[in-house]
Amino acid sequence: MFTLPKGPPVFTGLPASKDPLPDLLHRLAASGLSGYVRYSFEASAAFLLFESGKLISAMVARGGGRLTGLEALTELSRRCVTEAGTIDAYKLTPDLTMAVHGLLHGESLLRGHELKLIDVKALTTQLKARRLNGCVRVYTASRSALIFYKDGAGFGFFHDGSERIETTATESQKIASLPGAKIDVFSTRPVDQLATHDMLELVNLQKVWDASVRANQARLEQLKTQAADADRLRLEGTLTRLEETLKTVANEHVGSMGKSLVTKELASRGGRACLLEPAEVAALLAGVEKGARLVAGASKVKELVGGLRGEVERHLGPGAAGSP
Amino acid sequence: MHVELIDLVRVGLWFIAGLISLYFSLGNARIWASISTGFLLVFVSEGYLVAPWVQNPAVVAMHAVVGTMAALAVTHGFMEYYVFSRTMEASGAKWKVYALTLAVLAGSIVFIVVNPTPTAVVTRHIRLIENACWVFFAIINLDMLRKIHAQVRDTPIGPGFIGFGVVFACIFLWRGAELYLQVYGWDEATTAIGRHLGDLAPADYPFRVALATQVNHWASVASSVALGGTFVFLTRALR
DSSP states (O other): OOOOOOOOOEEEEETTTTTTHHHHHHHHTTTOOEEEEEEEEEEEEEEEEEETTTEEEEEEETEEEEEHHHHHHHHHHHHHHSSOOEEEEEEEOOHHHHHHHHHHHHHHEEEEEEESSSOOOHHHHHHHHOOOOOEEEESSOEEEEEEEEEETTEEEEEEESSSSOSSSOOOHHHHHTTTTOEEEEEOOOOOHHHHHHHHHSOOHHHHHHHHHHHHEEEEEEHHHHHHHHHHHHHHHHHHHHHHHHHHHHHHHHHHHHHHHHHHHHHHHTSSSSGGGHHHHHHHHHHHHHHHHHHTSOHHHHHHHHHHHHHHHHHHHHHTTOOOO | OOOHHHHHHHHHHHHHHHHHHHHHHTTTTTHHHHHHHHHHHHHHHHEEEEETTTHHHHHHOOOOOOEEEEHHHHHHHHHHHHHHHHHOOOOOOOOHHHHHHHHHHHHHHHHHHSSSOOOOHHHHHHHHHHHHHHHHHHHHHHHHHHHHHHHHTTTTTTHHHHHHHHHHHHHHHHHHHHHHHHHOSSHHHHHOOOOOOOOOOOOGGHHHHHHHHHHHHHHHHHHHHHHHHHHHHHHHHHH
C-alpha cells in the first residue's frame, strides 16, 4: 500500500459511511483544502488530492490495479455504500501536494531499479537538469522512504514510521543502503498546472453517488429477495417433510383412514401452508380427532393426536401446534 | 297367533342386541347413531310377539312398519359411513337422528290410526313389504360393507365390518326365507287366513317349506347373536 506524507490532520478515522461522499468532498473543497483525503477499506484504498479547494485527482487502488478520474470516483462511491471503511484527511503544502500527485499519478521515469546498479550521483544530476517536479521513492521489502522534488531539488523527506516531513536525508539514505533497495522516480507537472481543473466541477458527483446508492439498494433488494426465496424453499421443504411425517404417524396409529384424514384436513385448509398457523393446526388436529373417533378408540385417538402435535412442534418449534 | 320357543329366543336375543346397540350409540359419533338406532328398531319390530296386545292387528301392523324403518335407518347409516370412509366428511347431529326416528314412528302410528283397522291380509302385506325391504337392503348393505371394509380394514374397527357382513348375510337368509314362504303362500298367516284360489298347499312341498321355516328361525337367531357380538367388539375397539 502507499506510504504518503502526513501533514496536519483535518480529521482521521472518520467512518466512511458517516457522510455521503459528495457532501464531504464539497465541504472540504469549500474549506480550501490543500492536501489529500484517504479512504481505507479492507482490501482497497482511495486517494483524493486537493489543491486550494480544487479536487485535482482521484485514485482507487486495489491489489495491483488502480482506477483514476471518473472511474475512481464511481468506484469510490460504490465502495462507500457497500463497505465499511475509514477516512483520513491531511493538509499538505502545494509543493507536497504536487509531489504526492507525482507519486500517485506521475510519469514513471524509473521503476523498480536496484539502487546498487545505479549511479546515484549521475541520477541526481539528471533530475536537477530536467528540473524534476515529483517524487523519488526508495524502498526495500520492509521499508520505504520518499524524497520530494521541486524544480530538480529535493525539499523534503518522509519515511515509514515518521509523523512529519523531515528536512534531512539521514533515514532515506539508511534505507537506500539496505541490501536489495530499489528506486522509483515519478515526474509530474508544476502545481500551478495541476490546479487548472476541478473534478468536482467536471463530474456530477451527486449523480454518481445517487447511482451508487440506487445500485446498492437494488443489490440489497436482490439479496433480500434471494434470502426470502431461500427461506421460502427451506420452509417449503420443512412443510413437505412435516406433511409426510403427519401422514405416516396417522397411518401408524389408525391405518390408512388416518392418513386420509390428515390429507383431507390439510386440503380443506388450503394445503400444508396452514401448518404455519397455530390456530389452523389446532383446528386440523380437532378435525383429525373427530374423524379418527369413527375408526379407533379414545386411547388410540389420544395417542394419534399427541403424536401429530409432537411432530408439528418438532418441525416448527414449541407452540406451533396451538393450544391443546 | 302361534308363538314358538325359537321366536321367544329370537326376541330375547334381539332385545340384548338392541340394548348393546343403544349403549354403543350413546357414547359414539353421529354416524353410528343411525346404524345402532336401526338395529334397536329391529328388536322393537320383533317385540310384538311377546307383547300382551299381540292380537291387536294395528299393533302387529305397526311393528312391521317399524321393521321397515329399521331396514331404512340401518342402510342410511351404512351409506353415511361409506361416504365418510371415502371423503372423510361426517356431519349432522345425533339428536336429529333420534328426533327424525321418533317423528317417522309418530307418522306411521298416525297412518295406521287414520286408516281402517288392518285385517290379517293387510298385516301380512305389510310384513311382506318389510321382508322385501330387508332382503334387498341386505344385499345392498353387503356390497356397501365390502367397500367400507376395503377402506378401513387396517383400522382398529376393520374386523367389525366383517361382523356386520355376517349379520346381513344372516338377515338375508332370515327375511329371505320368510319372504319366500309369504310369496308362495306357505306362511302361517296365509294358513290362518285361509287358502286362496291358486295358492300352493304347503303340504305338497314339505321339504321346501320346512327348510325355509328352519332357515327363517335359525338365521334370525344367528343375526341377533352376530349383531350383539359385533357391537360388543366395536364398543371395546372404540372406547
